[in-house]
Amino acid sequence: MNRFEHLLKPLRIKSMELSNRVVLPPITTMLANGDHSVSDANTAYMKRVAGSGAGLIITEVAAVHPDGIEGPGMLGIYDDRFISGLSSVVSEVHKQKHKVMVQIYHVGRESQYQLERGRAAAPSALAGIFKIAPREMNREDIGEVIHCFGQAAIRARAAGFDGVELHAAHGYLLMQFLSELSNHRLDEYGGNFRERSRFILEVIREVRSQVGPDYPISIRISAEEYAVGGYTIEDMLGIVHLFVEAGIDMIHTSFGTQASPGGMVCPTIEYQPGFNAQLAAQIKTVVDIPVIAVGRFTNLSAAEKTLARGDADLVAFGRQHLADPKFFWNALEGKEEATVECLACNQGCIERLYKGKGIRCAINPETGQELIYPERRSGKIRKVLVVGAGPAGLTAAFQAARLGHQVVLLEKEGNSGGQVRLAARAPYKDVYGRWIDKLTKTAIRAGVDIRLGQTADIDFIKKEAADVVIIATGARNIRPAIPGINSPHVIDAWQVLQGAAELTDHTVIIGGGLVGMETADYLREKRISNVVVVDTLLRSPVKKSNGHGYMLHRRLNEAGYQLWLETRIIKIETEQLTVEKAGEEKLLRPVRQVIFAAGSSPFNKLGYALEKENIPYHLIGDACRPRSILEAVEEGAHAAWSIQ
Ligand SMILES: Cc1cc2nc3c(=O)[nH]c(=O)nc-3n(C[C@H](O)[C@H](O)[C@H](O)COP(=O)(O)OP(=O)(O)OC[C@H]3O[C@@H](n4cnc5c(N)ncnc54)[C@H](O)[C@@H]3O)c2cc1C
Ligand SMILES: Cc1cc2nc3c(=O)[nH]c(=O)nc-3n(C[C@H](O)[C@H](O)[C@H](O)COP(=O)(O)O)c2cc1C
Structure with missing residues (x-):
C-alpha cells in the first residue's frame, strides 16, 4: 500500500482531472507590473512553484474591477489586455502537466490604496482595518460588480485556466456582504445571515452562466470569521449548500480575516499543522462536493492523515511552497527529512506584502528572486x-x-x-x-x-x-549602562536562553523587544513567577498586529507577567530596582534576578x-x-x- 494512497488518488472536478490531492493555495506575490499585468517575475515564480508536484495550483488573487484591486504589484483580470500575460502563467503550470485555477475577487473596503483614492466601495459605509469608511455600494454598483465577476471568468477561460476560484474569504468584498460587521444594508442584500449571502449567490450564478455547466468553479470561504460579533461555523453550515445549488463545484475552507486576532489567515508557529482541518470536516458534513483543508500543513504525512480521516478531499500547502517546494517529491522519494519546514514566521511573505513589498521567504532566498537566482555553476572557481x-x-x-x-x-x-x-x-x-x-x-x-x-x-x-x-x-x-548592572544577580538574556543560568522567581527583564519577550516566555515555560518586563518605549515593540506577537502578549498576560512601558531603570540594587515610570520614581521589589535584553x-x-x-x-x-x-x-x- 502506498504511504500517500489518499493524496495520490486522482480527482475529477467537472472538466478538470487532478493527478493528486495536493493544492498550492493562492499566494499574492506583489510581483505584478505597474499596470497590474503579469510580469516576468510572476511567470518565473510560477515556473518554479509549479514544479512542486501539486496537482492543483490556484494562482494569486486577480481583481475583477479596477476599484477592486488592493494595490500596486497585484494582478488584474478586469480587462482583455490581461489575458495574454495570464496565459503565460497557465502555460508554466500546464508544462508540468498539472491544473491551474485563477482566484478572482474584489477588495471592497480593505484597501488603503482604494480608500485614499476615494474609490473604495463596500456593502455599507463602515470602516474596516484601515479605519476609513468606504462608499456604500448602490444597486448599480452591485450589478456592475456581479457583471465584472462573470466577465473575469470568461477571461480566465480564454487565458486557458482550468477553472476559477471566487475569493469569498479573508474579509474581502464577497465576505463583506456576508458579515454583519460590514453589512448593515436595509435592502435585499442585507438582513440576516442567509439574506446577506444573496450577493455571493448572484455572483456565483453570473459566473456559472458565463462559463457554462462544465467549467469548475471553486469558492474560498472563511468558514469561521474569528472576530467578535462575526459569523461562526454554525452559521456557515446553514448556507453552504446554497453555494452548491448556485453552481459551486469545490469549497476551499479557509478561516478568519485580516482583522482576526493572532494572524489567523497566515497562522503562526503556535498553530499545529492541519489545525483547521476540523472546519473542513464540518463543511464536508453538509455538502457532497470536494472540500479543501488549509492551514500550517508542512508535510505530506499530516495531510495524508487528514484525508484518510475523511476530514477533507484535498489539502493546500501555502507557505511551505515558499520555504521548500520540494516537500512533495521528497516525501514520495522517502526522504521527508530533507524538506526544510516553513517557520510560519511570515517575515518574508505576508509581512512584506503589508509593507507593499514583493514576496520573499526568510529562509529560502530563491523565493521572489527567481529572475536573479543563478542556476548554473560559475565559470571561474574562487x-x-x-x-x-x-x-x-x-x-x-x-x-x-x-x-x-x-x-x-x-x-x-x-x-x-x-x-x-x-x-x-x-x-x-x-x-x-x-x-x-x-x-x-x-x-x-x-x-x-x-x-x-x-x-x-x-x-x-x-x-x-x-x-x-x-x-x-x-x-x-548590549549590556546597558545602568548603575548596578555588574551585580551578581544580573544576567544576560542570551545566557538564560542557552540554559546557562539558574532561574528564580521575582525577575525583571530589561527590554521588551522580541528577545526580552521570548526570554519571558522561556521563563513562563520554566514556571518562574512574578516576572516584570520593562521597556522605555511608549508602546510594546513586539506588535500585537503580528500573529506571533499577539500570542506572546497573550501567553505572558495569562501567566500574570507584567509589561511596564515608558519605564527607565535608574539603579539596580540587591532585592530592588529604582525605576522612573511616566516621570515618577518608583521602587520595584523584591527583585531576585535581573535579565538584560536591551538590544544588540x-x-x-x-x-x-x-x-x-x-x-x-x-x-x-x-x-x-x-x-x-x-x-x-x-x-x-x-x-x-x-x-x-
Ligand atoms: C533570542 C533571539 C530570538 C530571535 N528570534 C528571531 C526571530 O524569531 N526571527 C528573526 O528573524 N530573527 C530572530 N532573531 C535575530 C536573528 O537570530 C539574527 O538576526 C540572525 O541570527 C543574524 O544572523 P547572522 O548570521 O548575521 O549573525 P549571528 O546569528 O549572530 O551569527 C554570527 C556567528 O558568527 C560567529 N563569529 C563571530 N565572530 C567570529 C570570528 N571572529 N570567528 C568565527 N566566528 C565568529 C558567532 O559565533 C556566530 O555564530 C533572534 C535573536 C535572538 C537572540
Ligand atoms: C504572502 C501570502 C499571500 C497570500 N495571498 C492570498 C491570496 O491572494 N488569496 C487567498 O485566498 N489567500 C492568500 N493567502 C493565504 C494562503 O492562501 C493560505 O490560506 C495561508 O497562507 C495559510 O496556509 P499555510 O499555513 O499553508 O501557509 C496568502 C498568504 C500569504 C502568506
Missing part, C-alpha cells in the same frame, strides 16, 4: 572564506559552494547557527533549530569546509589569501582590521546592522551570487 556560521554565513557559504566555489567557513563556537540557536530555545520555536541543522548539512553536502571552534582573526585571513572574504560575525547583546550591536572587529589592511570584503547580516533572519539570509545569498 576561493571563498566566510567568517561566522549564523544564518548569514551559512547561506553565503552554501550558495557559493552550490555555484562551484571552494568555500571555508569558520565558526568560533562549537556549533553552527549563531543567534538562531538561542531563538530556537524559546517556546514553540524548535523548528528554527531544525532549519539550521538542515542548512548546515546542506552546506557540508555542497562541499563547504566548516571549521567549528575556530575563531578567525586578521592573521588567519591574510594567511588564507582567499579571493573573496565574507564577514558574517553577527551581533552581541554589530560585532565587526574583523571588518575594521580588514579595512586597515586594504583587504576587500563583504559585510552581511547582523554584523552590518542587527536585524533579522530575512536580511541575514538575503545578504548571504547576494554576497555569494555576486562572486565573479
Whole structure:
C-alpha cells in the first residue's frame, strides 16, 4: 500500500482531472507590473512553484474591477489586455502537466490604496482595518460588480485556466456582504445571515452562466470569521449548500480575516499543522462536493492523515511552497527529512506584502528572486572564506559552494547557527533549530569546509589569501549602562536562553523587544513567577498586529507577567530596582534576578582590521546592522551570487 494512497488518488472536478490531492493555495506575490499585468517575475515564480508536484495550483488573487484591486504589484483580470500575460502563467503550470485555477475577487473596503483614492466601495459605509469608511455600494454598483465577476471568468477561460476560484474569504468584498460587521444594508442584500449571502449567490450564478455547466468553479470561504460579533461555523453550515445549488463545484475552507486576532489567515508557529482541518470536516458534513483543508500543513504525512480521516478531499500547502517546494517529491522519494519546514514566521511573505513589498521567504532566498537566482555553476572557481556560521554565513557559504566555489567557513563556537540557536530555545520555536541543522548539512553536502571552534582573526585571513572574504560575525547583546548592572544577580538574556543560568522567581527583564519577550516566555515555560518586563518605549515593540506577537502578549498576560512601558531603570540594587515610570520614581521589589535584553550591536572587529589592511570584503547580516533572519539570509545569498 502506498504511504500517500489518499493524496495520490486522482480527482475529477467537472472538466478538470487532478493527478493528486495536493493544492498550492493562492499566494499574492506583489510581483505584478505597474499596470497590474503579469510580469516576468510572476511567470518565473510560477515556473518554479509549479514544479512542486501539486496537482492543483490556484494562482494569486486577480481583481475583477479596477476599484477592486488592493494595490500596486497585484494582478488584474478586469480587462482583455490581461489575458495574454495570464496565459503565460497557465502555460508554466500546464508544462508540468498539472491544473491551474485563477482566484478572482474584489477588495471592497480593505484597501488603503482604494480608500485614499476615494474609490473604495463596500456593502455599507463602515470602516474596516484601515479605519476609513468606504462608499456604500448602490444597486448599480452591485450589478456592475456581479457583471465584472462573470466577465473575469470568461477571461480566465480564454487565458486557458482550468477553472476559477471566487475569493469569498479573508474579509474581502464577497465576505463583506456576508458579515454583519460590514453589512448593515436595509435592502435585499442585507438582513440576516442567509439574506446577506444573496450577493455571493448572484455572483456565483453570473459566473456559472458565463462559463457554462462544465467549467469548475471553486469558492474560498472563511468558514469561521474569528472576530467578535462575526459569523461562526454554525452559521456557515446553514448556507453552504446554497453555494452548491448556485453552481459551486469545490469549497476551499479557509478561516478568519485580516482583522482576526493572532494572524489567523497566515497562522503562526503556535498553530499545529492541519489545525483547521476540523472546519473542513464540518463543511464536508453538509455538502457532497470536494472540500479543501488549509492551514500550517508542512508535510505530506499530516495531510495524508487528514484525508484518510475523511476530514477533507484535498489539502493546500501555502507557505511551505515558499520555504521548500520540494516537500512533495521528497516525501514520495522517502526522504521527508530533507524538506526544510516553513517557520510560519511570515517575515518574508505576508509581512512584506503589508509593507507593499514583493514576496520573499526568510529562509529560502530563491523565493521572489527567481529572475536573479543563478542556476548554473560559475565559470571561474574562487576561493571563498566566510567568517561566522549564523544564518548569514551559512547561506553565503552554501550558495557559493552550490555555484562551484571552494568555500571555508569558520565558526568560533562549537556549533553552527549563531543567534538562531538561542531563538530556537524559546517556546514553540524548535523548528528554527531544525532549519539550521538542515542548512548546515546542506552546506557540508555542497562541499563547504566548516571549521567549528575556530575563531578567525586578521592573521588567519591574510594567511588564507582567499579571493573573496565574507564577514558574517553577527551581533552581541548590549549590556546597558545602568548603575548596578555588574551585580551578581544580573544576567544576560542570551545566557538564560542557552540554559546557562539558574532561574528564580521575582525577575525583571530589561527590554521588551522580541528577545526580552521570548526570554519571558522561556521563563513562563520554566514556571518562574512574578516576572516584570520593562521597556522605555511608549508602546510594546513586539506588535500585537503580528500573529506571533499577539500570542506572546497573550501567553505572558495569562501567566500574570507584567509589561511596564515608558519605564527607565535608574539603579539596580540587591532585592530592588529604582525605576522612573511616566516621570515618577518608583521602587520595584523584591527583585531576585535581573535579565538584560536591551538590544544588540554589530560585532565587526574583523571588518575594521580588514579595512586597515586594504583587504576587500563583504559585510552581511547582523554584523552590518542587527536585524533579522530575512536580511541575514538575503545578504548571504547576494554576497555569494555576486562572486565573479
Ligand atoms: C533570542 C533571539 C530570538 C530571535 N528570534 C528571531 C526571530 O524569531 N526571527 C528573526 O528573524 N530573527 C530572530 N532573531 C535575530 C536573528 O537570530 C539574527 O538576526 C540572525 O541570527 C543574524 O544572523 P547572522 O548570521 O548575521 O549573525 P549571528 O546569528 O549572530 O551569527 C554570527 C556567528 O558568527 C560567529 N563569529 C563571530 N565572530 C567570529 C570570528 N571572529 N570567528 C568565527 N566566528 C565568529 C558567532 O559565533 C556566530 O555564530 C533572534 C535573536 C535572538 C537572540
Ligand atoms: C504572502 C501570502 C499571500 C497570500 N495571498 C492570498 C491570496 O491572494 N488569496 C487567498 O485566498 N489567500 C492568500 N493567502 C493565504 C494562503 O492562501 C493560505 O490560506 C495561508 O497562507 C495559510 O496556509 P499555510 O499555513 O499553508 O501557509 C496568502 C498568504 C500569504 C502568506
